[in-house]
Amino acid sequence: MADTSSIREHMEVVGADGVHLGTVDGIEGDRIKLTKKDSGQGSHRGHHHYIPASLIAEVDGDKVWLSANADVVADEFEEEKNDPT
Structure with missing residues (x-):
């Protein structure tokens, strides 16, 4: 699993393409x-x-960079229906 210890609330998540x-x-x-x-x-x-944290390529400043382009990641989003929070 990727190291998530430096990831904080409100950080931007971007694909490898910067989207x-x-x-x-x-x-x-x-x-x-x-x-x-x-x-x-x-x-x-x-x-x-x-x-999935396995897609994390790098945490840089206030951004979490992923190892795949945004369109690929968006197609693979895990969702929770009826999410009460």
Whole structure:
């Protein structure tokens, strides 16, 4: 598992291509939890999305860089339906 100890709430998560994917809400196990604010549109709205920590390439300043481009990561978002938080 990637080292998530330097990842903090409100950090920006970007793909390898520099495209914004979301904002860190927290770390849950081996996943980055994104804020609902960055939940997307349509069926993606209103719940948290999760990104596996295995996709973390680097933590640099206030950004979490991933090892894959944003469109690839967005297709692989883990979602929780009926997320009460």
